[in-house]
Structure formats: C-alpha cells, structure tokens
Amino acid sequence: MSAAVEPLHRPRPASSASLELNGVHAGYGDFAALFGVGLHVDPGEAVGVVGPNGAGKTTLLRVISGLIRPTAGSLRFDGHDLTTTPAHALPALGIAHVPENRRLFPHLTVEENLKVGAFSPAARPHFIARRDHVYELFPKMKARRHQLAGTMSGGEQQMCAIGRALMCGPRILLLDEPSAGLAPLVVQQVFDLVRRIRQEGLTVLIVEQNVAQVLRVVDRAYVLETGRVAAEGRSAELAADPAIRRSYLGGH
C-alpha cells in the first residue's frame, strides 16, 4: 500500500545531517535555564531527554526550534547554524517540533490543522501526498478529518499534532512531553505512535518525564538536571543504572 505514497522523510541524508548542540546556555530574561548543554542526534537515531520538572527540557527544545535564542554555545543542524536562522525557517530545513500540550488549533478541523503544518512554500506541493500518508499512519485522523481538533480526546489530539508536524516533511521530529496529561492506556498508544514513526526512518528527539516508557523507545538518552547534562548513555545502560533507577524508575 504505502509503496505508492511518497515517503514522509526525505532520502536518508549523509551523515552530516545531524543535530549538534555544544555548550548551549539559554534562559528567559534574567532567568537562566540551560548551562552549557551539549547533545547530538545522529541521522535515524531516536534520542530521549529525561529529567525532573524544571530541568530545562522544554527550554532545550525551544532553543533548538528557534523560539528562544541561546545566549552562548553553538547549535547546528545539517551544516546550518541554527542560532542565526529565524524560527519560521526551520520547518523548511526539516525540523518539526510538536510542542508541549500539543497546541493544536482547536477551532480548525483536523485537515486544516494539517494544512497549517504544510505552510512552508517547500511543503505545499506535497500536501496531498503527505496528508494521505498521515491518514495511513493514523486512520483515526482520516475518520475525523472534518472534525474540529479541539473536540477530540487527548490521545487523538496528540496524533493530530504529530501528523501536523509531519506535514513539513521533516528529517528530525522534536517531541515535547507527548504523554503529558494523557491516561495510562493512551500513553501506551502514543509511544506506539512514536515507534511507528521511527520505523519511517525519521530521526526523533523526545523530551519526557515518563522515563520508563521513553527508554523503551529511544536508542540513547540524556539525563538533564537543573539545566546541565547529568548523565548520558544507551537506553539499556541508563535503565540499568542504579542511580537512574533510584531517581526516575521507582527505585527497583
């Protein structure tokens, strides 16, 4: 079936198409939230950022997608210096950000939400193909294509938000707390979605408080604490680390 549909991602890029942060400092006004964060995501990888509330996880994603400018450090994606690129130019570069709390346009229909996601001039010609692909990934969205996004359940809204992000044909997907505010069963479904997206070959950077779940989905993870990287490693290693287990995995 899907062979006829154009793949969501562009052809697998050369190894240079990776996201790299070095010594990033950032904050809001006088309040600093990140202190010299270094992080890299290689093509095709799924990387998690975990940590307690207020560790700077959301700030980190907002820095990557240009909503906040770093005060120091470097930020590169696929050879582009992101510190000087305006935020609205990033989807065209292949960076899609599913924000915290989904932030759908509640009074627009599902399909209109997808349309806003395809706003970049480069994405418009691919609207129909990508929309159909999203509907194939999430058949529920197809059934609700003319429903107002605000009237759907939390899990459906998360699907729609991810679908909207896929509409710009991203190479990397930034997910901010996709499980926040959802019922446990729905959380499971959302992580299944993330797995499915990974199978598409998309690079994923996911920020989560639900450490146990996210470590099952990603290849590697960073532990962020008070704006600094406290630990990093492969998911299995982190999941086995006693300190991590104590702090984040219920201490067993």
Add this chain to the structure above:
Amino acid sequence: MKSLIPWAVVVALLACLPLLSPPEYFIHLGVTVLLTAVAGTGWAMMGRYGLVSFGHGAFLGIGAYTMALLWNMAGLSPWVGIPIGVALAAGAGVLLGYPCFRLKVIGHYFALVTLAAGEIVRILITALREYTGGSLGMTPDRVPPESAFLAMQFDKTGFWWLALAAWAGGLLAWWLLDRSMSSKALAAISEDEDAAASIGIRVTREKLKVTLISTGLAALAGALTAQYRMYLNPESLAGLGPSLQIVFGAIAGGMYAPLGPTVGAIITIGLDESLRVAFGTDFTGGAPFIYGILLVLFMIYLPRGIVGIFERRRKPAAAPPALGVPVAAK
C-alpha cells in the same frame, strides 16, 4: 496637608494674574487651557486605572446642555444649573458604569461601550433640535449687565477665576483620591481585577467612586466651557471627536501625574492657537493632522506623556503599570 501649601500659593498667584491687566487674548487662552485641563483631569482619573473611556464627551454635553436648557427654558441660573448638570452627568456615568463594572465589561469592551454612550448623547442632542437647536447649536439667553452675576455671564476675567476654581477643585479631588485607600484599591484592580476582589476590594464600588468624580469633572468643564463661549453645539460637546480630544490632551501631558492633563491642555490649546495664528483658516485641518502625528509619536516614544519625562524614579511603586509601561515581550 503640608503638601497642599505650595499648590495653594500657585492658585493664589494665578488668581492675582488679572491684576497685571494682561491682554484679553492671554486671559482667553488661560480660561480655555484651564477648562480643557479640568476635563482632561477628570478623564485621567479613570484612565490611569485602566478605565479608558472614549465617551467622556457625553458628560461635557450633559453638563453643558442641562445648564443651558434650564437657563433658557426655566430661567434657572447656571449657578444652580451647573450643579444639576454635574449631578446628572455623574448619575449617567454611574448608570452606565454600574452594569459595566458588575458584568466585567473591561478593556476594549469598556472603551467601546463608552464610545456608544457618547454617540447616543451626541445624537440625542442633535435629534432634540426643537430644544437644543440640533447641530446648529444654541446660545444661552443674554441678560442685561446688572443681572450678569446671577446669570453667570462674566467677562473673561470673571471666567478666569471660575475656571481657576474648577481647575483647583479638580486637582484637589486628584490629591484626595491619591491619598485615600481607593487609589491603592484601584491600582490593584487595574492590575488584576479578580485578585483584587479576592483580597476583599469592592471592585464595583471603587470603580463607581472614581467614575462619579471623573464624569462630574467632565460635566463641570463642559458646562463652564459652554457658558464661557455662550454657544453650545453637539459636535464640540459630545461624541467621538471631543472624547478623543480629551483623551489626547490627557495622554500627551501624562495621565499618571496630577499636572499631566494640564500640561496636555497647554500643548493642545497652544498647538491649536499657534496654528490658527500662523496660518489662519488656510490651514484648517492642520491642527488635527499634527495632533494625530503627535499622539502616535507619544504612544510609541513617550507613553507616559510629557510629565512622564520628569517623574522617573519618583515613587515608581505607586505608578500602576497596567497602562503606559510596555509589557515585556513574551
């Protein structure tokens, strides 16, 4: 109380000014400035707490027309007519304000409700042309000189004193309000109405209090202006035009300082007159044109008005930040 002494001295000195027998034109300018300042002071008493009215012209009109109609039709002296007009205007203000405040009509919505009210008054004045002369305007009946005092028909010097008294009254009201708890309550309300209500501030009552004073002052200014000019017309005493002019004066001078609206009145009247003197009627439209540009520039570069330049670091905590101070971009 001590802080009132320098003010009293200033008012007394101003009251002595006619003794120097300055040219009539000078006195005329002074009266016009003072009366404009009274209206602006009244407006700013609401405006500085975030109650931005675009309908204050209506209260000028209610004050002026009540006075003039009582005089022409019932022979009631302006000495009585003006207090009645002021009371009526304040009553109208409360009538409009009470539901607004109770039902939380605030911000843009409040501004537009007052705009509608101002228009209603303007149209009513025009429509009741049998009594008010409609848009052609009306003139209070003149009396022979011997009964001029009773009819409040003075020369320019007499009006100088009247206007000065009204102006001093306005400033006194400002001063009293500033010293009262109401001022703090209103500042809190303008910042966060719900939070203010939750700590026991009676939001509606405090807002009504300041509305009462504000609309009363506007009516006083309107009535005295009409009586001074001996001419009333709806276009200059009600509706959007005069309402915005009041706002402009208060903003240009600065609405957070007691003398701000007065400075604004000096600017607007000075601008009007200098353009008129310099260009005569060839430059009709020049004054609003320049007003407009200044208003835009003030909002962009000097949102606290002229007086705002001088008030830096003086009591920064007392200045309500709801207006004038740009909120930090998110």
Add this chain to the structure above:
Amino acid sequence: MDPFLLEALVNGILLGGVFALPALGLNLVFGVVDVVWLCYAELVMVGMYAVWFLFTQLGWPLPLAFATCLPIVSLLGIALHYLVVRPLLSSPPINQVLATGGVLFLLQGAMTLVFRTEFRSLGVDMPPMEVGEIFVSGTKLAAFCAALVGAAILWAFLKYTYVGTAIRAIARDREVMPLMGVDPQRIYLIASAVGGALAGLAACLLVVQLDVHPFVGLSFGPITFMICVMGGLGNMLGGFLAAFLMGIIVSVGGFWGTTEFSYVVAFGFFIVTMFARPRGLFAR
C-alpha cells in the same frame, strides 16, 4: 405585512451588507494582529475621497476609480501597520488603540487640508427598482451585492488558501506559529493589507450612497465598532451577522421614528447586549 415596513426591513438588510465589510475588515485585523484600528472608518473615508477625486476630478471611468481605490487603501493599511502598529506590538492594548486614534485625527486633518470641509458627491445614482409592492434603491442593491461578493471572496480566501488558514490559526495561538513555518510578522502584514482592501471596497460602496467629507467616518465608524464587538471581537461570522442585525435595527427604527432615533435605539441595543453578553452576542 405593511409594505413600508417591508421596505424598511429590506433596506435594513441592504444596509447590513454595507456595514458588514468594514466590520469584517476590522475583525480580521483584530483577530490576527490583536489591535483595534480605531481609524478604520477614516481609511474608508480616504478611499471615498480617492474614488471621488479620480472620477470627478481626473475624469477616470468609475470602475477604474473603484479598482484603484482598493490597492490605495490596502497600501494605507500596510503603512498603518508598519509605521504605527508594529512599533507598539508589545505595548498595552489601550496604547495601541490610542495610537490608531491618533491616525484618525491625522487622516481627518490631512483630508481637510487637501480637500477642505465641503461635502463632495459623486453625482451618480441608479434608478430605483420596483419589486412587488416595494421600491428598492438600485444603488443600494448593487452595493449590497458587491458587499456579498466581497465577503464571499474573503471567506474563500480564509477557508481555502494556506495564508487564510494560517490567519484563522494565528488568531488563537500566536506563539506556536513559527513552528509551522509561519512568520507571524508576515501574516500581520497580509492581514493589514486585506483589512485595508476591505476598507477600500467599503469605500467604493459608500461613496455612491453618501457625500464625502473629512468627518464622514464619524457617521459610520462608531456603529462599525459596535458591530464588531457585538459579534465578538475577532469573530468574523459573528460580526457578519451582527452587521445585518444592526442594519435592520437602524432601518426599521427609522421606519417608526427618525433616523437619529433609530441610531439611538441601535447604540442602546449595543450597550444592553454588552451587559447581557460582555464578550459579544456570538461569543463561543
């Protein structure tokens, strides 16, 4: 039904169509940029002068004058955004409103300087048409149809284009727009241009019905604001419906009393509406 009442009703609907355009434009700008253009009626006034000048002074054909009026007022909207609104985007709303109030004075003054205060008339009229028992002004009917066409084009633009969809989206969530690849500043500019163009279209429809003078904006500006607020600021459909409601109130009110009386009724109705539904009749 009394044919005169029916006529008043029909006229009210026709009037509502004309009110609808500026109400839509004002709502569009407010919904997107979050700033009330207090000088909106004055943009219309400038457009009316433009048509009058091109048609009667330069002798251009009327359709050409109309077609030129739209881009002129649209540019004016862009200039207003660039020079006045943009520097104030992070200021308190009241400062923004007052600045556009300054533009109201500026435009009135400028037009007085250039064209003086005389009432100017286009001097064209279309014959009235007899429909059943009632007479309908041909000019008003034509203006009404043009207004509907304008509204329909606007609706299609908002519904079917990328920019239009983004305009509807940005009204609810500004901050997230860059993540969609949307530059909010550009959308503001487009909305201002479209808002200006709608004022231009309204100018074309009004200039055939009203004499132009520098203060003509004060005659329909206030009611336009009230229509927007009644419909719910930023709610385009609400504003559209409220325009017809106000048109009918004004027209039918005029049937029972004078025109002035009818405006008093309409404004009074507005105030009562605000008390009953402080966020507009059609607030969601």
